[in-house]
Amino acid sequence: MTTTRWAILGPGDIGGWFARALPRSTHGTLHGIASSNPDRAAAFAAMHGAPVTGTYDEILARDDIDAVYISTVNTTHADLAVAALTAGKAVLCEKPVSTTAAELERVLLTAEACGLPFVEAFKHRFGPFARALDATVGARDVHGPLHLAASFGFAAGERTGRLFDPEIGGGAILDVGGYPVSLAVALAAAAGIDPADLTVTSVSGRVGETGVDEHAVATITAAEFTAQVECSIIETLPRSALVTGSNGSILLPDAFGGRRDSAASFIVQAGGRDRVVEVPTIDPFAAEADAVSLALLERRTEAPEMPWSYSRSIAGLLDDWRAGLDR
Template identity: 70%
Template sequence: MRTTRWAVLGPGQIGGWFARALPRSEHGTLHAVASSDRDRAAAFARAHGASVTGTYAEILAREDVDAVYVSTVHTTHADLAVAALVAGKAVLCEKPVAPTAAETDRVLDAAAASGMPFVEAYKHQFGPLARALHATVADGALGTPLHVTSAFGFEAAERTGRLFDPALAGGAILDVGGYPVSLAVAVAAAAGVDLSALTVTDVAGTVGPTGVDEHASATIAADGLTAAVECSIVADLPRSAVVEGPAGALRLDDAFGSRADSAASFVVRAGGRERVVDAPPVDPFAAEADAVSLALADGRTEAPEMPWEHTRTVARLLDRWRAVVVTAAPRAPGGPATRARD
């Protein structure tokens, strides 16, 4: 299998994690770095051993780049991804693909038209543990209907920067809310739930003085599944998940892993017995890169770990969740956070 020559579009913190992970992938190597700032691209390339640097347009025009990793701010993902797809590059795009479901659809439409792989980088969906979790749900051992409880939250040191900037699509829902929502969507798919029927209800949240959602919760529901999800950028929340059914339950104390390693185990309780399911941890960034490389080699446009139906569903649910929180709790300039509930 030919080695995939990668370019990082956006030499920031997350791009650095990806660059450091590529040597641990089976099929990829870092070849190029692109940025709107040439000096920044050059410094990143020196630090990580890339041989080519340039502007986004220059790197996308090169024939010696096979795939790109889009690691810029949320509001620039869609345009860069579309440009890369039009240029004939495979794309691994940091989550979320775009701040809205409509923009996400635009990217996926461009991917379909190009025939190139496009994969959204929800890292916890890649690797043997995710496959084992989905198989456990699919075999029916927990029974139906299922209920998922999951959260992801942290306390930001201060209310500044990208996370708290509405112009850059800041806020908890787009930054970390996608983790519990994408997990719920994957569980729903494994259980045979109709993803198009998933809806958002029981929304609550707070909007801070900068106008972004800082803490939010909701229920994701359809026939056969409910999921209680929560996210925050102003409070630490357990990064755990529980999937329960009438016949049993599974528990992930660490549902999402770290940037360096995937989660390594979960506990299943069914039939009066409890067992631990272990899987070898993997570097999630390397696993994402290899998923794209395999799709490229096989002539596929999608990766099974994060198929386009999941990407569209997560985007639709995040869009609705965010709209309800921000609309129900309008910004109070300079004042405290305001609370929303539908």
């Protein structure tokens, strides 16, 4: 397999994590950096050893770029993804792909028309942990009806910057709410439930003075499945999760892993016994990159770790969660 030559669109903090991870991928190498700020792009490229820099248009016009990683602010993801796909590049896009489900659909339709991979970067979906968890739920080791409780939150400190700016897609739901929602979507799918059948049935939360949701809770339901999800940018919340069924539970002490290492284990409690499932950890950013590289090699538009049906369901649920809060 030829090496996938990557460009990072948006040389920020998350882009730095991706740049540092690429040497640990099997198929990828960092080749270019794009930014609206030439000096910032050049400094980032020098730090991480990328040979070419330029504006977004300049980098997308190059023939020596095979794939791009989009790590700009939320409101710019969709336009950059469409531009990259139209320019013939595979795309790995930081979550959320967009601030609305309609914008996500525009991106997916473009990827379909271009016949190129597009993958949403929910990093916890890539690697052995997610595969083992999906298999456990699919095997009905703990059987339904299933209930998931999951959260993700942190205290941002001062209410300034991108997280608290509604004009660039700030707020807890778009920043971290996708983590528990994506877990709900994946577990429902593993249990044989169509992700499209999931709906938001109740919402509560706090909207701050800047107009963004700062803390939010939602209930998501389908037949034989419910999820209570919570997120915050003003309060530290557990990053654990608990799946309960009629005969036991699955405890995820670390449901989402970190930026350097994926989660390593979960506990199945059923039949009066506890069983610890341990898996190897991987670099989640490197795994995301390799998923795109393999899709390119095999001429697929989707990655099985994060199929478009999951992205569609997540985007719709986030839309409804946000719409349900009083602003």
